[in-house]
Amino acid sequence: MSAIVVYKTKYGATKTYGEWIAEELGCEAVDVKNVKIDDLLDYDTIIYGGGLYAEVINGVTLITKNMEKLAGKKLIVYSTGLTPMDCREYYETLVVEKNFKHGEMEQIRMFNFVGKMVxxxxxxxxxxxxxxxxxxxxxxxxxxxxxxxxxxxxxxDGDFCDRDSIRELVEYAKEV
Ligand SMILES: Cc1cc2nc3c(=O)[nH]c(=O)nc-3n(C[C@H](O)[C@H](O)[C@H](O)COP(=O)(O)O)c2cc1C
Structure with missing residues (x-):
């Protein structure tokens, strides 16, 4: 399996998670600023992370605008935000509807993590x-x-990033 983590971050939370995930998978984590869509075509598994700002996953259009190019890849998106993880409707309805078109979630698995706001x-x-x-x-x-x-x-006000919470994503990314 070849994998890459791409993240877009404003205050560092999404980068922190990206680096933790990359460490677990033995792959690279790169800032979206340094990536073009064609660079991602070499990988089987693409993990994209963005902070939530007014329910928008920062920069996720890199993935959603390129669904055709990315067909056949294992696509994983993670968000970091402050909304508690037990607000499942928030993540599964509001965040999904704001960021993905009908049908896109059939090709993407999404995970949500608690971020930071200092x-x-x-x-x-x-x-x-x-x-x-x-x-x-x-x-x-x-x-x-x-x-x-x-x-x-x-x-x-604080940093709530939690390394243990990435376990499910890492296991899913490793599945063949
Ligand atoms: C202006 C603003 C808007 C935000 N909107 C949301 C939001 O809609 N939902 C949420 O859960 N968190 C929200 N947050 C919290 C951020 O998502 C959180 O700080 C996240 O960890 C930022 O990731 P980053 O540091 O990688 O950019 C917001 C924070 C700011 C400053």
């Missing part, structure tokens, strides 16, 4: 966006459970 590292744009989102959600009269969770997540 407030002192955030760009001004991101800090402002989170403040605005929190204000908007807090102004709702009867917030849904998801909206309440979003308010809480806007105040998250």
């Amino acid at each position: 407030v002192s590292e955030l760009s001004m744009v991101h800090r402002t966006a989170l403040k605005a989102l929190k204000k908007l959600m807090s102004s709702k009269e009867n917030p849904t459970e998801m909206e309440k969770l979003l308010i809480e997540l806007c105040d998250a």
Whole structure:
């Protein structure tokens, strides 16, 4: 099996997971900046990772815009985000619908990991966006459970990356 991990990261969480996965698989982890789609055609297994920003998996269009070229490959996508892993509907419905067209999930297996958000590292744009989102959600009269969770997540501060959580992805990637 030849495999490669490609990641796009803003604050480093997706890179951390990419490097852990690559270490377990004995393959390379490369920043998407240094990769063109044709470089990926040499590999049987392609693992793409991106941080979640407003439910979008950062840069995942590298994969989804090239599904024809990548036909026959084992495609794995992982996201890193702050939404708790037990919010299965969030990941399996919202994130899937926002990032993949009908039928694409038949060719892709997705995994989700908890990332990091260290407030002192955030760009001004991101800090402002989170403040605005929190204000908007807090102004709702009867917030849904998801909206309440979003308010809480806007105040998250820390690195929650967890190496143990990659085990299932690694096992799946190794399956022939
Ligand atoms: C502006 C902003 C928007 C975010 N949106 C989401 C989101 O929609 N869902 C989520 O679970 N996490 C969200 N997060 C948390 C990031 O996904 C998390 O920090 C992730 O680890 C970032 O990965 P990276 O450091 O590799 O870019 C957001 C963070 C920021 C700063």
